[in-house]
Amino acid sequence: MDRSRYFLIGLAVLLMAALVAVVGQSLTAGREPARVMPVVAAPTPTLPTEAGMYARASRAAEYASMPTEPNRRRTLAVYYARRAYPGAPPAIPHPVDEREAFGKACLSCHGSGGWAPRFEAYAPVTPHPEMMSCRQCHVPLTPGGEGRARGPEAVRGSVSDWQTFAPPRLHGSAMPGSPPPIPHALQMRENCRACHAGPGAVSGLRTTHPERVTCRQCHALAAPPAEAFARAPERASR
């Protein structure tokens, strides 16, 4: 009965083909490219930038032997009096020529510091000399002409109910003798030496060891506590 055998073989081939087709179709349907909704990644917490950390580090060894201002007039109180709140751009306490609003004029004293005979003081050093438009953020405390700096009222004002938080506390080491953490934000203040070392440094903040130039090797940022480290739970099988 050849005919029925051929018929059966033909049927089997047909069924195989159908099987392949159906299975293949269902497999590829399962592999349809999914519509991906683009997800904007949550911003990862960033570490503060390191740019400017080593500025003037080559002179740091000399800071230890440099003279400091005899009267120590640049105290923390004076420092904060020029700022509307801790971290604000300080007002300019000396008269300025209106023509000098950009980079070179201000940086000639505030770029590397030094003794300014006119004011009989050491010029404070800016931690962000790459910002060229100084008068964009720093405005004079003494509008043109007057020679005397005005007190904290000028910055914080008695016509205003402005209040702000207390300046960061000193000390705060984790254990006695530990390097104290950095209690202020580092944005635009990556160069520690500008305020903490040298003759123009704020008295009360002066470091005992200016010759050590990699400050953040020992002093960490006192940030709000991050989530405590915990290992991911172990997977059941490997």
Added chain:
Amino acid sequence: MPIKSYLAYPVRGRSDELAAALRRLSGCQVFAAVNRDVLVLVTDTPHEAADEALQGALADIPTMDALALVAGIGDAIIDSEATPAGAHQEGPHDPA
């Protein structure tokens, strides 16, 4: 007993709020520890009744977990001329 000192323990993580709340009360002086969640509270009230009122106010502070009395100096001693035995003359903020 008008001059007292305590150790105040804040609710976990709310040390600064407790310090602020205590400082708002009159007659209270607060020393906050910088590396532990513990505060030293020194109270100074003119007479017993005021002190009791202050106790009530302290009990109402929600951010305080516990308050431990350390030392108390009563009216009698303050008003008399004698200095209590064992007193030392350091300032209150000498670190260890």
Added chain:
Amino acid sequence: MTRRDLLRSMAAAAAISAAEAMFPGILFGAAGSPGTGAAELTPSDGGVTWRKTPCRFCGVGCGLLVGVSNDRAVAVKGDPASPVNRGLCCVKGYHSVMALYGKDRLTRAMVRKDGKLVPVPMKEALDLIASKMAETIKAHGKDAVAMYGSGQWTIPDGYVASKLMKGAIGTNNLEANARLCMASAVTGFMTSFGLDEPMGCYDDIDHADVFVLWGNNMAEMHPVLFSRLLERRLKNPAVKIIDLATRWTRTSMAADRSILFKPQTDLAIANAICHEIIRTDAVHEVFVRDHVSFHEGKTHIGYGLEDKFTFKDEPKTIDLARYRELLADYSVEKVEALSGVPARELRYLASLYADPKKKVMSLWCMGFNQHTRGTWINNLVYNIHLLVGKIATPGNSPFSLTGQPSACGTVREVGTLTQRLPHGDVTEEKARKLAAEIWGVPVERIAAKPTYHTVEMFRAVDRGDIRFLWIQVTNPMVTMPKLRRYRDGLRKDDRFIVVSDVYPTPTTDVADVILPSAFWIEREGMWGNSERRTQHFERMLPPPGEAMSDTWQMIEVARRLGFEKLFPWSEATHIQEIWKEYRRFQAGPEHEMAPYEELRRRPGVMWPFVNGKETKWRYNGQYDPAAKAPFDFYGKSDHRAWIWFRPYEAPPEVPDAQYPFWLNTGRVLEHWHTGSLTRRIPVLHQAVPAAYVEVHPNDARRLNIVNGGRVRLTSRRGTLILPAQIDGRARPPEGQVFVPFFDESYLINELTLDAFCPISGQPDYKKCAVRLERA
């Protein structure tokens, strides 16, 4: 030390010893003094939380982080996550939150009774406003009530105002102070491209090789953006900044080249550059052939000095050949004579635009917009970029800078102007139908004819055609040009003026009802900046006293007028609901706005926001999903950008024998607009405590004026005595003076002229004629 002090120290010492025994290594800080009134707030690792917001001030739209502690704003940081300013601010931004705490902050509603302002409960004031509005509409018609808002309005403020005035009441008497700062930029965009707002973004700064600043003192007015220009130049010394202005400023100081021109001749200079580009065969033939069409309009179009002045342009399509002919009068030699700019400088400018290897970004603001031919000069700068094909690609960018934090976001995008709806113009039936559908009002209620732009609106109040005016977040009694007429107008009997503000100002002085407004972060809101970035801020602080957000004030009045169904939202979620409703207007790849959750999460999102991506460069097929070709100017029916020939025309009032000086007005870095906010910030106030008039040293010598001495300025409309400033931070050329308008004790707008661009309605604050004498 008293005995009591000693005993206290002993008690403290005992407690400290106990602590040291229990916790080895414990350290104590200094004591807080007892009984100080203000709670001592703790530094950043303690009770201060930092929350994001756009800055309250200029159109740059810097991202800020405000430090909040105990329901007070206590500090500001630049938001490092914001791509706009990357963590930097300017002196106004750094001290912005101090504006919340001036001692004379308005906290109670006030009603004028027998000439005196008396405090009343908020409810009573709102009842009175609603009843007065209804009464006026009944007696004089719906076009007798008007609202005047602001480019400092949040987007929800503007949306509710538009829905109330246009959807509920059915009048087009809705305007905003952005008419006085951005209207010409808008009509410039609409005539050249058919769609508003820049096609580029701030990222262009990071790609451009040449920056041409046209008549704007960017170093003082958009300082953080200018710092980005400086940073770009610092890293790439070949980058050039050219300052093209009528006076020498801080921007000129920082620029590589400062070019001074005579007022109004910017029109001629732009044409001269086009002329030169064509003459030197620098036209980008392919781009022009495929993507540009040429047009001309009417000339001698007037200045709007008369009441009810109207203008309708008659556009005619022309071609490049005809355009060349029309430019024949603008050779560099001819323009040198007119403008005072040497021919070689004009050629230099043209060469910068023409150089195919250089990417050019043009930046402008009020010098172009506050101009009696403001629309024209906006067209002309686009002409330059279109002729050389330098547009809509990174770095090649004619960029119209905005003055206010949300002139774009609110006034232009929500459309709080007489002729606009949240999508489209009132004259377009399609736009009216869309508004009627989304608002749920009959389409017949939406008026199809615009009524008045700002100057005409205040003229209408003066004449009595408008009897009720509600002013929010702006100070027109300092800023209207030819101020006296409009101040007298608002003061007339039978004009009911409602003012919502945060501090007393010359505008609240003429009010019949004053409503205290919640300020900035005392309410939730969104603003949109110059680069099409919408930024959200949450409510961070409680408003003082009975102060209420402008949005909620309008909703309360709307409900009292019987429109509860149109304003059904709850106080807790109304901002979110409003945003959801507003978004519907802007759906589509040309203007899609981001959903609420995205705005909350991110430091601003640019529109169009299509499939989760911001469109940074519009009309460019590579970046813009709405563009169907490499360049597709889909705003116009021919899908091309339109070059308009516009001639030079002189201003209405020029110096003459009797009034020989140009008067220019503007701002300074430290003060925002009329100073009602910044003068209450002590740092800013005492940096620039009073207004002055800048005089050139030669003029001063001639008139015997000394620095700081008194000068009398007189125009045909008024007179003022001001202190002189000679060789201050800016120097006008001979024959010109400059006065900043932040000081309400020197109302310089009493001297200015209310001439405006006939196409946009925007007045010209930069040019009128005055006389100077020593006083």
